[in-house]
Amino acid sequence: MRSPLRRTNYKMSDFLASLPCVVYETTSDFTIRVISPNAFDLIGIQAESLQGNRSLWEDRLNQEDRQRLFARLDQLQEAEIACEDHGLLDDQGLPVRVSHSFRKVGKDDSIRIHGSITPLMRDVRARSLDSAVISQFIHKIGNHFQLINLLIGSLKRNGTSNHEIQSLQDTVDQAVEFTRSFSHYTQTPVYLSAVELGEILRSVIESASPLFEEKKVSFKAIVDDSLTGSQICGDPFLLELALSSIIQNALEATKSADQVVIDARKETFPLTSRSVARVWIADSGIGMEKEILAKASVPFFSSKRERSGLGLSMAIRILEMHGGLLNISSNESSGTRVEITLPVSESTEWSHR
Structure with missing residues (x-):
């Protein structure tokens, strides 16, 4: 029997495109058989890139969310519906918070998974x-x-x-x-406006420079010209707070003669004409063991007894509230590298939303 999602006449396609959620059907091994054409409009992922592969359940989820979803799926009985909130990475590498409902249909080798994905408002994270x-x-x-x-x-x-x-x-x-x-940590954006990310970065860098000089740590910062005029809709105070916290972590991880390098530039995706800002903050300091790195973003965790353990988790929370993402990699004795991705635009349209 053909799945109702596999009807390909114009009316069905038009109907699926008008839904406020992305609907899909996978095989038992999570290969997408059918997905509604509104995926890019709602979650920023081209539907064609998901068709015929397992990337929706694998490449687009972080490890923690993937494990949680797979565990929930294993517990599902036939026709039982599960609902989980989690993040997805869109085609720009930015996080999209979604509410994901799914259920098993069929038995044994004929099992299929029917699901729907609804994007959540960005301020859900804030609340x-x-x-x-x-x-x-x-x-x-x-x-x-x-x-x-x-x-x-x-x-x-x-x-x-x-x-x-x-x-x-x-x-x-x-x-x-x-x-x-x-x-x-608990603050939420109070006044949203279109602000130039390059200006915020330069301000944070200027404030931090004397601290590195005092500690005799080499501090190099490159804010590429491609960021000139690139704006983000957000709270400038919170964005500066998040960036300052990350740079402060780099300062504390280094000693005299170590080095901290900041590199920031804009990346544009030709197919969509959308842009993101990428900021890398790398230090040659003490680095972190795998066990500590795994807990580094957990609120209140710190390897230093006198610290609150809220600096990095606060920065991550603020960046996520602005539609951004933070990735961190580190090796003991060879330093730490933080990569920040934020959505940017050339226009001021966001300030009027």
Whole structure:
């Protein structure tokens, strides 16, 4: 029996193109048999590039989401519908947040997967703050204030000493800094405008240069002319905060005579005339072990006891709220490389949305 999705008459094609979601059918090995022609309009992926292969379930998902979807699919009973929110990489390498519903149809060798993919608004990421993150914040800030109470109690019993006063001051400073870091992490774009990404980058680089000079770390920055006039719809304060945090991580990972290089340029896709900005920040510092790298983007994780563990995760969250993506690679003793991808435009149309 022919699948209803395989009807190819004009009316069906026209109907599928008008849907607010992408619908598809795969074989049991995840090869796309049919996909609606609106894939590019909704999720930025040419439908033709998905037809006849497994890239939708493999190349377009990150490892964590892929494992979660496969595990959910394994648990599905016939005709049961699953729904998961996750990210997809579009043809520009940018993340698209989607709601993905799918179900198994048929049995044994004739099993097929029917699915629908609906893009979510970009501000969903901004609104959805994981309750586990909030719980960790309450726990960690509670530890700071518990220590403060212990120190105050000691001062009351034994009088004051310079060491105890300094310990109390350090603990208060850490609690304040931790609270400030969490405040930055939870911020969402307040005022969206069309801003020049090149100008933000140059401002961040100018502010950071004296810090590298003071530490005697070589600091080279190349902001290519292709970024001139390239705009992103976003919150300039948050974008600067995210970029500054990543550069600060590079500074802290390096020592005298090490090197940090920033390279930023625009890449245009001829078939779609869409553009992205790519920013690479590479350092020759201490690097990270595989175990630490795997946790580097997790909120509150840090290999340094005195740090909040929110810098990188905050930067990732801000970039994702602006439709961007951050990838990080690192090798112990040979440095770390961060790649940022952000959507840009030559026009100011986004400022009017």
